[in-house]
Amino acid sequence: MPERDAPLLSIRDLRITFRTRTESVRAVDGVSFDVYRGETLGVVGESGCGKSVTMLSVLRLIPPSTRVETSGQILFDGKNLLQASKREIRHIRGRRIALIPQDPMTCLDPVLKVGRQIREALEAHGKLDAAEVERRGVALLETVGIPEAGRRYDQFPHEYSGGMRQRAMIAMGVANAPSLLIADEPTTALDVTIQAQIMDVLRAAQRDTGASLVLVSHDLGLIAEMADRVVVMYAGHVVESAAVQAIFSAPRHPYTLGLIGSLPQTTGNEKWLRPIPGSPPDLAHVPSGCPFHPRCFLARGREICRTTRPELQSVAAGEHRSACHFVAELEGASAVPAATHGGGAA
Numbered sequence: 309m310p311e312r313d314a315p316l317l318s319i320r321d322l323r324i325t326f327r328t329r330t331e332s333v334r335a336v337d338g339v340s341f342d343v344y345r346g347e348t349l350g351v352v353g354e355s356g357c358g359k360s361v362t363m364l365s366v367l368r369l370i371p372p373s374t375r376v377e378t379s380g381q382i383l384f385d386g387k388n389l390l391q392a393s394k395r396e397i398r399h400i401r402g403r404r405i406a407l408i409p410q411d412p413m414t415c416l417d418p419v420l421k422v423g424r425q426i427r428e429a430l431e432a433h434g435k436l437d438a439a440e441v442e443r444r445g446v447a448l449l450e451t452v453g454i455p456e457a458g459r460r461y462d463q464f465p466h467e468y469s470g471g472m473r474q475r476a477m478i479a480m481g482v483a484n485a486p487s488l489l490i491a492d493e494p495t496t497a498l499d500v501t502i503q504a505q506i507m508d509v510l511r512a513a514q515r516d517t518g519a520s521l522v523l524v525s526h527d528l529g530l531i532a533e534m535a536d537r538v539v540v541m542y543a544g545h546v547v548e549s550a551a552v553q554a555i556f557s558a559p560r561h562p563y564t565l566g567l568i569g570s571l572p573q574t575t576g577n578e579k580w581l582r583p584i585p586g587s588p589p590d591l592a593h594v595p596s597g598c599p600f601h602p603r604c605f606l607a608r609g610r611e612i613c614r615t616t617r618p619e620l621q622s623v624a625a626g627e628h629r630s631a632c633h634f635v636a637e638l639e640g641a642s643a644v645p646a647a648t649h650g651g652g653a654a
């Protein structure tokens with residue numbers, strides 16, 4: 309486990325609301341978590357719970373065309389990025405924090421060849437001669453599994469497939485040797501061999517530079533294997549956070565239990581099974597009280613679940629936090645036998 313000095317990234321009470329003519333979507337509603345130096349933080353939660361919006365807001369990449377209200381703090385090395393100037397953000401983006409977005413087109417420049425964009429990333433760290441830059445750029449594309457990397461280096465992003473674009477973003481992110489890498493679903497569209505290759509690239513980058521990694525993924529097997537700590541999000545909230553072993557062996561939130569219960573019983577490419585009844589709420593109409601109450605097996609019609617939002621609070625040693633009024637009833641709960649976890653969490 310990495311040392312616990314001051315966090316590199318500290319998100320405090322982040323709230324992000326999208327406004328349309330008719331409604332407000334509270335995509336992120338009071339999210340707080342820390343990322344420590346050198347660690348891998350896994351972020352999990354069903355589709356639409358605010359993971360990508362949280363990550364995009366770190367680098368202020370939420371599309372400017374939307375009407376959005378943001379409050380709270382995103383402290384990076386002590387500096388509040390929500391109040392940094394555009395110039396400061398541009399300087400931090402890529403050099404100190406690299407985001408590999410779920411949709412690579414949010415960050416790739418469509419009018420510049422991929423090679424040129426990688427070159428800019430490499431040159432941000434000092435002058436290199438042109439041949440050396442190209443050699444390193446092509447080698448990076450090779451390490452992320454892009455076939456015919458020499459030819460691909462001279463192509464535009466639109467000539468790449470979606471999966472290749474994402475891999476090109478990973479190459480660029482790694483080229484910068486940032487102190488924080490945020491990878492939002494970096495392997496979803498990729499086959500298993502390439503997935504493993506991408507994870508090796510991220511691990512190697514982390515090992516070489518001591519970077520922190522935030523890994524957003526639906527793949528709990530991957531999270532179990534890669535993460536040191538895990539943050540579980542539901543409907544724009546953090547509902548549980550803990551060391552990876554605690555999340556998988558002693559989850560203390562009914563939602564996490566449901567998620568882990570949905571781990572495939574064998575590793576591989578099976579679809580994510582879903583024993584949690586119902587689906588996550590529309591964020592324009594989040595349920596009152598605990599946002600999970602309509603789906604929660606533990607709520608059993610209890611009034612407090614319908615009326616009062618539970619705070620995220622410490623439930624056990626080792627910074628294990630959960631937001632559930634009845635967390636004590638989950639003591640000793642486990643989702644699936646440890647032997648079936650598939651990853652390194654057992």
Ligand SMILES: Nc1ncnc2c1ncn2[C@@H]1O[C@H](COP(=O)(O)OP(=O)(O)OP(=O)(O)O)[C@@H](O)[C@H]1O
Nearest residue numbers: 326333335354355356357358359360361362374591
């Ligand atoms: N630019 C936007 N304008 C309006 N609403 C948005 C915008 N971006 C995201 N949202 C809404 O914010 C909510 C959270 O979206 P987000 O993309 O963060 O989910 P997610 O947890 O990353 O889901 P997934 O697992 O599917 O990637 C959703 O309800 C989404 O519709």
Ligand code: SF4
Nearest residue numbers: 598601604613632633
């Ligand atoms: S507070 Fe109530 S509804 Fe929410 S997770 Fe706990 S038991 Fe379930």
Ligand SMILES: [Mg+2]
Nearest residue numbers: 359360361410
């Ligand atoms: Mg997302």
